[in-house]
Amino acid sequence: MTAPADTDVAIVGFGPVGATLAILLGQLGRSVVVLEKWPEPYPLPRAVHFDDEVGRILQSCGVGDELRRITEPADIYEWRNAAGATLLRFGRLSDHPLGWPLSSMFTQPALEALLDQRARALPTIDVRRGVEVYDLVPDNDGVTIRTTNGDELRARSVVGCDGANSTVRDLVALPVRDLGYFYDWLVVDVILDDARVFDPLNVQICDPNRPTTVVSGGPGRRRWEFMRLPHEPLDELSDERRAWELLASWDVHPRNARLERHAVYTFRARYAEQWRAGRVLLAGDAAHLMPPFAGQGMCAGVRDAANLAWKLDLVLTDRAPDALLDTYEDERLPSARAAIEFSIELGKVICVPDVAEAAARDEAMAAAVGDELMDAPPLPGLVAGLVHPSAQHAGDVWVQPLVDGRLFDDVHGAGWRLVTVDTDIDALGPAVVEWFASIGGRVVRLAPPDALAGRWFAAHDAAWVLQRPDFHLYGTATTAPGAAALLEDLRAHLSVARPSLEGMHS
Ligand SMILES: Cc1cc2nc3c(=O)[nH]c(=O)nc-3n(C[C@H](O)[C@H](O)[C@H](O)COP(=O)(O)OP(=O)(O)OC[C@H]3O[C@@H](n4cnc5c(N)ncnc54)[C@H](O)[C@@H]3O)c2cc1C
Numbered sequence: 001m002t003a004p005a006d007t008d009v010a011i012v013g014f015g016p017v018g019a020t021l022a023i024l025l026g027q028l029g030r031s032v033v034v035l036e037k038w039p040e041p042y043p044l045p046r047a048v049h050f051d052d053e054v055g056r057i058l059q060s061c062g063v064g065d066e067l068r069r070i071t072e073p074a075d076i077y078e079w080r081n082a083a084g085a086t087l088l089r090f091g092r093l094s095d096h097p098l099g100w101p102l103s104s105m106f107t108q109p110a111l112e113a114l115l116d117q118r119a120r121a122l123p124t125i126d127v128r129r130g131v132e133v134y135d136l137v138p139d140n141d142g143v144t145i146r147t148t149n150g151d152e153l154r155a156r157s158v159v160g161c162d163g164a165n166s167t168v169r170d171l172v173a174l175p176v177r178d179l180g181y182f183y184d185w186l187v188v189d190v191i192l193d194d195a196r197v198f199d200p201l202n203v204q205i206c207d208p209n210r211p212t213t214v215v216s217g218g219p220g221r222r223r224w225e226f227m228r229l230p231h232e233p234l235d236e237l238s239d240e241r242r243a244w245e246l247l248a249s250w251d252v253h254p255r256n257a258r259l260e261r262h263a264v265y266t267f268r269a270r271y272a273e274q275w276r277a278g279r280v281l282l283a284g285d286a287a288h289l290m291p292p293f294a295g296q297g298m299c300a301g302v303r304d305a306a307n308l309a310w311k312l313d314l315v316l317t318d319r320a321p322d323a324l325l326d327t328y329e330d331e332r333l334p335s336a337r338a339a340i341e342f343s344i345e346l347g348k349v350i351c352v353p354d355v356a357e358a359a360a361r362d363e364a365m366a367a368a369v370g371d372e373l374m375d376a377p378p379l380p381g382l383v384a385g386l387v388h389p390s391a392q393h394a395g396d397v398w399v400q401p402l403v404d405g406r407l408f409d410d411v412h413g414a415g416w417r418l419v420t421v422d423t424d425i426d427a428l429g430p431a432v433v434e435w436f437a438s439i440g441g442r443v444v445r446l447a448p449p450d451a452l453a454g455r456w457f458a459a460h461d462a463a464w465v466l467q468r469p470d471f472h473l474y475g476t477a478t479t480a481p482g483a484a485a486l487l488e489d490l491r492a493h494l495s496v497a498r499p500s501l502e503g504m505h506s
Contacts, residue, residue, distance in 0.1 A: 002139050002140075004142070005143075007031050007033045008031045008032065008155065008316050009033075009155055010033045010034075010035060011034045011159050012133045012162045014035075015163060016301065017298070017304060020305040020306070022125050023115065023122065024305060025309050028310070028313040034125065036131065040129070041109065042112070045109065048217050048223050048295070049074075049105055050295070054298075055100030056099055056100055057302050057305070059410070059414075064407070070219065071101075071218060074216060077089070079203070079204045080205055081366070082358070086366070089374060091103075092375060097400070098399060099408075108298070131147045133145055134148050135171065136280060138158075138280060143156075159308065160280065161284045163286060164268075166282065172278075173277070174272045174275070174277055176271070176273065177270060177272075178270040180269075181344050183291070186226045186227075187225050187263055189260040190259060191260055198214070201215070206349060206358065209353075209355075211226075212225065213226075213292075224246070224247060268290075269291060269340050274329065283301060283305055288336040288337075290339055293350065294346055300335070300339050303332065306469075307332050310468070310469040319439055327384070338379050349365070382394075386494070387472065391475025391476055391477065392461065393475070399452055401453035403450070413442075416439055416441035416442070417441070417467045418441065420443070420483065422479070423445075425445055425480070428483060433487075464477040464486070466483070466487070
């Protein structure tokens with residue numbers, strides 16, 4: 001006979017993904033133990049970019065104001081050849097429909113410090129550092145977790161947020177697919193003594209003699225990345241002197257700059273083909289790894305956390321069946337794969353050390369590039385999982401309007417939200433509204449909507465949106481009866497989680 005679980009969720013790994021998941025669960029009142037093998041936070045920069053959707057998710061962790069203080073917005077991401085001709089220009093010079101710049105540049109330790117502080121402020125989260133998990137034994141009631149310092153604890157679910165070499169993934173034998181795309185790059189993080197303007201702020205220099213990334217590393221910091229050339233010895237590139245030699249052509253040297261870190265990374269592309277084994281799930285780098293050119297590795301992991309947290313909450317409180325957790329992989333794996341594939345496509349543009357090949361690339365790309373800024377290809381919306389099968393715009397991420405000058409999520413929180421510009425709220429009927437409240441749902445009338453929401457409703461032929469806690473739309477409706485039907489469909493959908501959707505109203 002096994003002991004009852006004393007914790008709802010044990011999270012293995014306290015990187016940005018484990019921390020985000022812990023906070024989102026803790027905010028929902030779930031008890032969480034986080035087990036992290038290193039006694040101290042990882043001190044060196046890794047990710048430098050997150051996108052607007054991730055900004056919004058982190059805002060929902062209660063760190064939005066502080067996050068704006070440690071980030072530098074970036075509108076344009078330029079790709080140039082060795083001669084300086086533009087090959088690609090991503091970006092958008094517009095308002096920020098999700099309430100965050102399209103790109104924010106930052107240093108990962110500063111973000112992790114914010115998340116650490118927030119997690120420790122939540123009463124149901126217990127962060128234990130210096131504790132390495134080496135064994136998991138799942139059973140009908142929970143999972144027994146053993147750590148190298150002799151502890152044994154029980155949790156109802158375990159999430160492996162334990163990074164690229166995930167022990168959790170190995171312990172439950174979830175298969176990994178490696179796409180065989182990898183390159184070595186020297187990553188150099190620099191703090192310049194004097195403020196300097198870099199225009200463009202973020203640029204990839206597709207020079208076959210030394211493919212190079214030059215980007216912001218957040219306020220006061222710069223990141224250079226230099227690709228290892230064929231036949232270039234690894235130990236030579238790893239030598240600090242080599243980092244300074246490579247930086248010299250940027251007028252960066254020991255008299256005007258401090259090297260925060262230099263290290264050669266092998267960027268890889270791979271993903272776990274299954275993200276769940278019963279009570280054990282994976283998130284973040286444990287589930288997917290990608291080259292850094294799209295700046296999406298951590299972003300994908302933060303999206304995992306946002307997708308999983310509310311589902312775990314509903315299942316662990318018996319408000320939804322266990323099968324809801326299967327929609328996690330259904331929804332997240334296609335998006336993570338799309339991010340990996342886009343990162344590889346970008347890698348194919350820059351990781352070209354052959355002069356003739358680079359010349360052919362330059363000719364083809366320079367002919368195709370226009371003056372217009374390009375949008376990075378959107379990640380696929382949700383097509384399988386907990387989205388309405390026929391409602392318009394189901395699966396899209398909804399905008400974040402302003403309410404009396406404040407961001408919507410700061411005013412109304414980030415749970416299930418039925419948002420409308422209709423005056424006919426009473427027509428929904430009390431029973432379905434009461435059920436909606438039982439899953440943390442709230443009906444919000446925008447009276448009047450701000451310009452962003454007004455434009456959105458007008459352009460999308462809708463008067464109601466039903467938004468999930470991770471900001472994806474379950475569906476939209478044009479009338480109050482249509483919105484009530486949408487709620488009823490959600491109720492039916494949540495009662496079986498992977499139903500045949502025949503017989504639903506709309
Ligand atoms: C050079 C570089 C540039 C990057 N640039 C970007 C970018 O611009 N944008 C972006 O979105 N992403 C970027 N990334 C990726 C990003 O850094 C990672 O995706 C992110 O750190 C993954 O977070 P995580 O929480 O999943 O894993 P990690 O940050 O790796 O955390 C995992 C944690 O688990 C702990 N752990 C492991 N095993 C155990 C165990 N058995 N028991 C207990 N604890 C354990 C580890 O100690 C670690 O703290 C970049 C990465 C690199 C290397």
